[in-house]
Amino acid sequence: MKITEIYSSIQGETQYAGLPCTLVRTTGCDLRCGYCDTTYAFNGGRDMSVEDIVAEVVRLGPTLVLLTGGEPMLQRDIGVLAERLLGVGRRVMIETSGAHPLDRLPQEVIRIVDVKTPASGESHRMRWDLLPGLRPIDAAKFVVADEADYRWAAEVVGKYQLGERTEVLFSPVHGRLNPQDLVAWMLRDQLPARLNLQLHKYVWDPATRGV
Numbered sequence: 001m002k003i004t005e006i007y008s009s010i011q012g013e014t015q016y017a018g019l020p021c022t023l024v025r026t027t028g029c030d031l032r033c034g035y036c037d038t039t040y041a042f043n044g045g046r047d048m049s050v051e052d053i054v055a056e057v058v059r060l061g062p063t064l065v066l067l068t069g070g071e072p073m074l075q076r077d078i079g080v081l082a083e084r085l086l087g088v089g090r091r092v093m094i095e096t097s098g099a100h101p102l103d104r105l106p107q108e109v110i111r112i113v114d115v116k117t118p119a120s121g122e123s124h125r126m127r128w129d130l131l132p133g134l135r136p137i138d139a140a141k142f143v144v145a146d147e148a149d150y151r152w153a154a155e156v157v158g159k160y161q162l163g164e165r166t167e168v169l170f171s172p173v174h175g176r177l178n179p180q181d182l183v184a185w186m187l188r189d190q191l192p193a194r195l196n197l198q199l200h201k202y203v204w205d206p207a208t209r210g211v
Contacts, residue, residue: 054088
């Protein structure tokens with residue numbers, strides 16, 4: 001597998017934010033979202049076997065593991081890695097763009113599906129068939145750049161009744177949309193969603209890697 005970095009920190013986003021977590025960041029992505037903050041994971045990386053990745057995760061310690069990228073579903077052995085991590089007692093999450101099927105993943109894996117809003121430039125890549133399968137342990141995440149994005153995302157939440165079956169996360173694009181504005185819209189519309197700030201960008205400098 002191509003791996004950009006493996007490190008322990010806190011989980012910076014989602015309903016699991018703040019928990020100690022080991023992040024396994026894969027290399028490569030087939031989307032080019034306009035607000036992407038991990039462009040360094042598009043290329044490079046190092047080849048690692050599944051066994052070596054698991055060994056590093058075990059060495060680092062935290063029992064919560066996030067598979068992220070890049071786009072982890074591009075890795076041929078991502079399902080095998082998830083299975084091995086579950087087998088050594090890890091709770092496994094994956095953050096994915098929503099552009100790829102997830103049927104290679106074990107059922108125990110927590111799925112965080114990033115529903116690409118119009119401002120990303122990649123909303124046409126969304127696999128809408130993924131949303132009905134999301135469970136209470138999973139999440140649909142919307143990264144919102146402006147009020148037009150917000151209104152689009154709110155319509156998707158209603159159309160797929162996401163608030164009734166899974167966690168719904170609304171994230172302001174860091175440094176572009178004031179979180180206060182997003183909160184005001186959510187309260188105005190009584191949206192069944194959770195504000196999802198990137199906690200690690202408030203604990204550390206947003207440009208810092210490996211945190």
